[in-house]
Amino acid sequence: MHHAAFDEMIFQAAPLGESPPAHQPSLSVHIPVLASNKSCTHPLPFLARHPPLASSDPAWPAFCGLLKDLGIPLQTEVAALEPLAVTNIPLRFSRRNIDEGLSNTELETAEAVEIHCAARTPGGRVAQFPIEITAWHELKILIDTLRELASAPIGLGLVMGDVATDMSNALAARVDFVILELPTAHAELQPSDWDTLAWGVATARRMCHQADVPAFPIYVDAPVTHSDVMLKLFALGASALTIDALAASCVPAQPASAYTLPKGMLSGISTSAIATATPVAVANLEKKLNQCITEIKLRLRQQQLEHLSDLNPDHLRALNSRSAQLCCLRSLTTTP
Numbered sequence: 001m002h003h004a005a006f007d008e009m010i011f012q013a014a015p016l017g018e019s020p021p022a023h024q025p026s027l028s029v030h031i032p033v034l035a036s037n038k039s040c041t042h043p044l045p046f047l048a049r050h051p052p053l054a055s056s057d058p059a060w061p062a063f064c065g066l067l068k069d070l071g072i073p074l075q076t077e078v079a080a081l082e083p084l085a086v087t088n089i090p091l092r093f094s095r096r097n098i099d100e101g102l103s104n105t106e107l108e109t110a111e112a113v114e115i116h117c118a119a120r121t122p123g124g125r126v127a128q129f130p131i132e133i134t135a136w137h138e139l140k141i142l143i144d145t146l147r148e149l150a151s152a153p154i155g156l157g158l159v160m161g162d163v164a165t166d167m168s169n170a171l172a173a174r175v176d177f178v179i180l181e182l183p184t185a186h187a188e189l190q191p192s193d194w195d196t197l198a199w200g201v202a203t204a205r206r207m208c209h210q211a212d213v214p215a216f217p218i219y220v221d222a223p224v225t226h227s228d229v230m231l232k233l234f235a236l237g238a239s240a241l242t243i244d245a246l247a248a249s250c251v252p253a254q255p256a257s258a259y260t261l262p263k264g265m266l267s268g269i270s271t272s273a274i275a276t277a278t279p280v281a282v283a284n285l286e287k288k289l290n291q292c293i294t295e296i297k298l299r300l301r302q303q304q305l306e307h308l309s310d311l312n313p314d315h316l317r318a319l320n321s322r323s324a325q326l327c328c329l330r331s332l333t334t335t336p
Contacts, residue, residue, distance in 0.1 A: 011231070012317050014302040025300035026307045027293065029240045031112060031153040031217045034174050040111050040153050042091055043071040044293065045240040045308055049093075049179075049221055052248040059251075062282040070289065072243065073111065095157070107150040114179055115142065116157035140173040155219075159183050160200035167207035177217035177239075180204060189223060197222050198236060202313070205237025215309060225249055225288075227295035234296075235311045243289065250285040 031040040048067055051074070053060060067074050068091075075093040094110035107113065117139070139156075146154055153176035158166050160180055170178055180200055182193055189197065201220055208216040220238040223245035224230055230241055300308065303315050313328070 011235075011299065011303075012315050014304070023306075025297050025305055027296060028307075029217060030215075031155075031177050033151070033153050033176055038151050038153075040091075042073055045234065045238075046070075046072045046243045046289075047075060047093065047179075047219055047221075047240055048072055048244065048247065049075045049242045050244045052244065052251045059278055059282050062279055063247075063285075066282055066286050066289075072289075075114070094152075107146075107152070110150075110152050112153040112155060112177070113146065113150055114155045114157050115139075115146075115175075117159075136169040136173060139169075143173055143175060153177060155179060155217075157181065160196050163200045163203040164207055167204045168211070171207065171211045171213065171216070177219060178204070179219040179221055181221040197233070201233055201238050202236045208237075227292045227299075230292065231296060231299055231311070232316070234308055235313055235316050239309070246288055246292075247285055250288065251281045 027045050028041055028043050029045050033039055051063065053063060057063075064074065071091065073091040073093045075095050091111045092109065093112045093114055094107075095114045095116055097116050143154055155177035156170050156173070156175045157179045158170065158181070160182055163180070167178070182189075182196060184190075184193060197220070201218070204218050205214075208214055208218070217239045218237060219240045219242070220233060221242045221244075222233075224233065224241060225246045233241060296308070300306075300311065303311070305311060
């Protein structure tokens with residue numbers, strides 16, 4: 001099966017004869033701004049990209065408060081923002097589609113800006129560069145223009161296709177981070193999606209090593225909810241993962257036709273379905289997130305690692321030839 005390469009990997013046994021570090025390993029994600037001395041750092045390798053509830057939901061303040069307390073960024077679409085009167089809005093990743101304008105208010109209030117380079121079609125597929133930007137040199141001009149207006153990190157939203165070429169061009173355009181997403185929108189990953197996900201993440205990290213930027217931030221938008229899957233993706237090269245599937249498991253979403261997006265400050269929240277949440281649902285999400293954090297830190301301590309970024313394919317053991325190729329992808333010159 002296609003996902004065997006991902007499934008047929010397990011973590012190496014912890015080294016013998018040495019004690020785990022006494023301190024708690026760091027899970028922070030650091031985004032340096034290539035064009036300046038500014039940077040963005042958040043303490044956990046997570047991003048809320050498609051929240052399962054609306055800003056008009058009674059549980060929205062509790063949801064934002066949880067993200068703020070944990071230091072998890074919340075991504076919003078480009079919108080005409082009112083003054084930020086809500087005090088518990090967490091770090092904010094602004095998102096603009098490649099053909100949209102970006103206001104000064106948006107630039108001034110965002111901790112990071114993602115330029116999204118794809119549009120999802122009615123069939124669920126995603127087409128790269130669907131509208132105006134058709135060449136990478138045009139994209140670099142756009143990024144350079146934004147850098148004159150914004151001091152925040154500028155990233156690129158990419159669909160996993162020809163990851164090696166796209167990453168090479170993204171790095172050449174001097175973006176500060178990328179967000180990779182799957183070409184299909186499945187609530188649950190199919191075997192071919194697992195294959196795309198694992199090889200895409202490993203290939204992206206390989207391109208970073210080849211470009212001599214091994215710590216380049218790679219966010220991955222995929223519906224993963226279990227810490228063991230998260231750990232494998234971190235080992236293959238992901239810097240951070242979205243928590244949307246985890247949040248949706250606590251706040252079951254309703255059909256998109258059942259709601260109307262609110263107007264105002266956060267009207268651009270990126271979401272495909274909205275549900276009515278409760279404080280219990282938010283508390284359940286907090287419990288699941290803390291459980292994931294604890295399990296990830298435990299694995300790092302077992303491997304005697306000080307930081308999540310120290311986790312790599314050397315800490316994985318392949319159980320078949322294809323998973324062995326995946327573990328070694330970082331050192332390959334071409335993608336299998």
